[in-house]
Amino acid sequence: MMGERILSTPIExxxxxxxxxxxxxxxxxxxxxxxxxxxxxxxxYCKEGKRLPLNLxxxxxMHAGPIVVHKxxxxxxxxxxxxxxxxxxxxxxxxxxxxxxxxxxxKGVMGRSTMEACRKYGAIYAIYPxxxxxxxxKCIVRxxxxxxxxxxxxxxxxxLEVRMFGPLFVAIDAKGNNFFERRLKRVENxxxxxxxxxxxxxxxxxxxxxxEC
Amino acid sequence: xxxxSYPSIEKIERNLVEAIRIAVTVLxxxxxxxLEKALxxxxxxLSKKMLKAIITNVKVAEEEGIPICxxxxxxxxxxxxxxxxxxxxxxxDILRNATIKATKEVPLRPNAVDVITGxxxxxxxxxxxxxxxxxxxSDNNELEVIVFPKGGGxxxxxxxxxxxxxxxxxxxxxxxxxxxxxxxxxxxxPLVIGIGIGGTFEVAARLAKRALLRGVGKRSNNEAIAxxxxxxxxxxxxxxxxxxxxxxxxxALDVHIEVAHRHPATLAMALCTSCWALRRAVMRVYSDxxxxxxxxxxx
Numbered sequence: 352m353m354g355e356r357i358l359s360t361p362i363e364x365x366x367x368x369x370x371x372x373x374x375x376x377x378x379x380x381x382x383x384x385x386x387x388x389x390x391x392x393x394x395x396y397c398k399e400g401k402r403l404p405l406n407l408x409x410x411x412x413m414h415a416g417p418i419v420v421h422k423x424x425x426x427x428x429x430x431x432x433x434x435x436x437x438x439x440x441x442x443x444x445x446x447x448x449x450x451x452x453x454x455x456x457x458k459g460v461m462g463r464s465t466m467e468a469c470r471k472y473g474a475i476y477a478i479y480p481x482x483x484x485x486x487x488x489k490c491i492v493r494x495x496x497x498x499x500x501x502x503x504x505x506x507x508x509x510x511l512e513v514r515m516f517g518p519l520f521v522a523i524d525a526k527g528n529n530f531f532e533r534r535l536k537r538v539e540n541x542x543x544x545x546x547x548x549x550x551x552x553x554x555x556x557x558x559x560x561x562x563e564c
Numbered sequence: 565x566x567x568x569s570y571p572s573i574e575k576i577e578r579n580l581v582e583a584i585r586i587a588v589t590v591l592x593x594x595x596x597x598x599l600e601k602a603l604x605x606x607x608x609x610l611s612k613k614m615l616k617a618i619i620t621n622v623k624v625a626e627e628e629g630i631p632i633c634x635x636x637x638x639x640x641x642x643x644x645x646x647x648x649x650x651x652x653x654x655x656x657d658i659l660r661n662a663t664i665k666a667t668k669e670v671p672l673r674p675n676a677v678d679v680i681t682g683x684x685x686x687x688x689x690x691x692x693x694x695x696x697x698x699x700x701x702s703d704n705n706e707l708e709v710i711v712f713p714k715g716g717g718x719x720x721x722x723x724x725x726x727x728x729x730x731x732x733x734x735x736x737x738x739x740x741x742x743x744x745x746x747x748x749x750x751x752x753x754p755l756v757i758g759i760g761i762g763g764t765f766e767v768a769a770r771l772a773k774r775a776l777l778r779g780v781g782k783r784s785n786n787e788a789i790a791x792x793x794x795x796x797x798x799x800x801x802x803x804x805x806x807x808x809x810x811x812x813x814x815x816a817l818d819v820h821i822e823v824a825h826r827h828p829a830t831l832a833m834a835l836c837t838s839c840w841a842l843r844r845a846v847m848r849v850y851s852d853x854x855x856x857x858x859x860x861x862x863x
Contacts (some may be wrong), residue, residue, distance in 0.1 A: 368665060385726060396652075397612035410668055415634065416634065416635070416673065417634055417673075418631060418634050418636070418671055418672070418673045420671055426587045429630070429631070429671055430630055430631040430633070430634040430636075430673075431634050432634045432635070433631055433719075434635070434717065435717045435750045436615050457720070458717075458750070458752070458808070458860060459717075459749055459809060460749055460750060460809070461749035471686040478808070480614050480617040480618060480621070481630065481717070481808050482618065482621070482633040482715075482752045482838070482839055482840060482841045483617050483618055483620075483633075483750060483754035484621070484625075484630065484631060484632065484633045484634040485621045485622075485625035485628065485630040485631070485632060486617065486624060488630050488634075489624065489628075489630075498672055503674070503684045503686075504673075504674065504676070505675075505684075507674055517616065518613070520810075522609070524621060524801075531749070531809070534809060534810075534811060535749070537804060537811065538748075538749070538803050538804065538805055539745070539804060541745075541803045541804050542742070542745040544802075545799055545802060545803070546738070549734070549737065549738075549799075551737070551738040551741075552738065554738075554742045554745075554746075558745055558746050
């Protein structure tokens, strides 16, 4: 059964473990954007014993590279939406562990190591409809701050106040369920059926292995 | 004698910036209709929810001038120019300058990154980008520029390879299905699929991308190719990836195939996928000096 709920940051562990795959969420509070470069740097800072520029505990990381302009001394988000989350898969488990975030927002498939870190540390992965940046932009109240701007505007950590940010569809929950595991299996079976029907040579790679990475 | 006042380079540049703005904020009619048709066909609740969000987003983007997607892509310009166009030697400068201005004014996301240093040029202009494809059209003084920004996420299923002729169209179909099945979910479906067959390695790739310029819902003039387009569309949709990977009937809005004669020893093929946000606009400078800018609904 699909449930709709609103979460406010900082999100507590007992709230996040109640969320299930298939739920639809809206977020109030603070979302921090991060892409490939920021994820790498978070891990490097941890290895080198450096402090992160902000405490992410209980907050939300969004995989996004926004369009931002500086206007009359203020940063303004012109367009923001999710980027493909699979690119962050190699770093995600470490980032969840280091930062204590409770939620990741992105788009597309995330794999097994993220799923396991979500279960171990109490976090979820939710998708925002890909490409729908105009809607997402309207949920941004203001830019609170920006860190690591040296990475470039799309790659920096944008600390954003959001209101009713969503709809977010829960794809990985804190119990270790991954919506895309079932989905990819289904697509794989459909592909096998078509290959048989058309008498095509089967693909040697399994689609589900995308999840394993 | 009628005196024609031909627009200045600055005026053409200014109009081109506006065409870029249209390209990233207004989804062309053919794509919009394709998405609405998808919503009417889709039965799955979750997939319908995704399509509704997409359609609302398109409306809000146009009304408020917000980029449809924050990834305003790398731009390819398809230029058709007459030999008597007065600024023939300046075309590359005009396009690069307009790109820099649009990046600042629209604004666009800076998306041109050095392949070795990883440094972003900051203005969407860099080595060999934006890509400019020029065709000499006729003896007149007219100019047509199609602005085609394409996001990074939808590039992953794209593929280009050279088959041997005995592998045939079957292998083309197999390659397309395998790639869409593996990478389609992350490319923001429903997709529009461009396929190039024949020519050489790069001819097939260019044809595959150019195929995306054809209006969604329009079939090839060649009957056999049109039939193949419909067959592949049906097969891709039977993968049930669905809108944004949530499952359902509509994985692709359309399939377009463009062909070239092949070398006797090769069968080159390419697949170029677009996300649902297939964005394109056009600027035309006519011989009487008037300028038109509009969303580009396809050939």
